[in-house]
Amino acid sequence: MNLQQFKFVRETVRRDFNLTEAARVLHTSQPGVSKAIIELEDELGLRIFERHGKRLRGLTRPGQVVAQVVDRIMAEVDNLKKVSEEFARRDEGGLTIACTHTQARYALPKVVPEFRRRFPKVHLSLVQGSPAQLAEMVLHEQADIAVATEALAQSPGLVTLPCYTWEHVLVVTPEHPLAQLTSSAARKLTLADLVEYPLVTYERAFSGRTAIDRVFRDNGAHPDIVLEAIDADVIKTYVELGMGVGIIAGVAYDPRRDRNLVGIPVGRLFGRHTTRVAVKAGVFLRDYILTFMELLAPELGREQILAAVNGDNTA
Amino acid sequence: MNLQQFKFVRETVRRDFNLTEAARVLHTSQPGVSKAIIELEDELGLRIFERHGKRLRGLTRPGQVVAQVVDRIMAEVDNLKKVSEEFARRDEGGLTIACTHTQARYALPKVVPEFRRRFPKVHLSLVQGSPAQLAEMVLHEQADIAVATEALAQSPGLVTLPCYTWEHVLVVTPEHPLAQLTSSAARKLTLADLVEYPLVTYERAFSGRTAIDRVFRDNGAHPDIVLEAIDADVIKTYVELGMGVGIIAGVAYDPRRDRNLVGIPVGRLFGRHTTRVAVKAGVFLRDYILTFMELLAPELGREQILAAVNGDNTA
DNA sequence: TGTTGTTACGGAAAACGTAAATATT
């Protein structure tokens, strides 16, 4: 039994049971992979892979269990590498953050400069995607952490922590009827008032859109959503063009910057939402990653973050 | 990096940083162990062990983290061996049950015959100890499961499940004043009545003794415990000799067997207790071990047991 | 001075790549 064998098994599973592919990816000879796997199977006294003649087709029942354990072993071996990196160069390395546009544009700018000041040698990389994609990225270790409002908490294999909460805000042109309301009238705004106008908001599964839909549905209201986009900048652009009333995340509206738009908070209608940060369960978190999470979720101390990540059910 | 190195690191830690000892236990040469560890340290680029000159003295800070990860890796490697055993000989193997006397004598006889019928080839072994010792045994993998009422739930690193609940019962000789009470009078028995008599019960930390003490203390009662023992058989023996009133677990009193003793249920006074079964977190559980747990805790399905053991926080 | 850990060295074993054979689609 050795790590090489485990590596080969893992890669073969990942490459859809194609030994040749696995060997190529691992920069080694295909017969070597074949032999190593067979030797492991012999040592364990079971077939890991389902074979049709010579072709590998899938995992046997025992193989499924073995593959799971092997995955965990290799994950820990990867952790070992991270540990050594951490102690060798505590404040150097890379940090890949997977997030939605909203986070990248409006939330992260609040923490990235401070992070950069503390860890000038860490190379930051932002990747964007839908919340579901973000979860996948973290699970496949293409990103270290994900930041999003939707969907993250549901993914098994992820550990998520709350960062901050926010509410939706309507944005309209200054000429729009809604912009003429007194602030006390604005506070009495109802869903019924809203459906009178064409709406512009996020795409499905972005920045609280799920909640928006649910609220309309639960109240039997049928909004006329004329345009949807994944980011508030696009939404604001079309609102400015007079396409309709925008519904965006509060963090994305800044009265000083957005002088040609009027904002009306509507948390009362669509509820309060929690943006969360997610990491893959069981991975070793380098000091600077923990620090980044600390900056993102200042309410929680490092202790709490560590406890959650290590899956302490003690607290 | 290889498994051999991990094995050496683990054993060296276990043997109090004595390489010679570790090598002896692992049936290999001491220089080999030394070299392998140094090579691992070089590859990781850090010192795992604190050295005073040449002697190993302890773990460095990075070493502590490395040792933890290494432990997890080796635990999973051990799991792999168990998996292969399981699939090679599904219904053969050994099952070591760590339990208190009460469990061995009164609870397990209810499930062992059925288990034996289903797995005639499994070699059973019962080891006894105090609940704290049982927890240690399971954590050190000297036993597969522990069954006890006290203390198991508190141990980190253990996963525990409730098996059954029970109440205490008083046992007295037929001549004893308490034996003369009508059953309705017995139901009105108070702690104040009890402290009139010398008592015979479990030792500290056995079979709900903690709860007994707490109840007396909370009520400001000062019982005269003239004799304490770890098992009900011993207690009953001295009760028969007229030493006093026995307080034992309900499961340990059987009116048909214990004809020379009268039993009076006192759950009302000392509360209801839950006997739990514990396994080490993260270990692969062979089918027959799961079956044994199923027999012990019939209320829970196998699904629930598996979920708990795999640490599913989903449910 | 006895105990413990590291370095040096050499034979044995295994690891791994190339080439050939065999099976699958």
Place this chain on the structure above:
DNA sequence: AATATTTACGTTTTCCGTAACAACA
């Protein structure tokens, strides 16, 4: 026929034990 896997085989590397050396307590 083309692709994929296993078997065969020889070289290279690594492994691991003995012996010698070095450093603590």
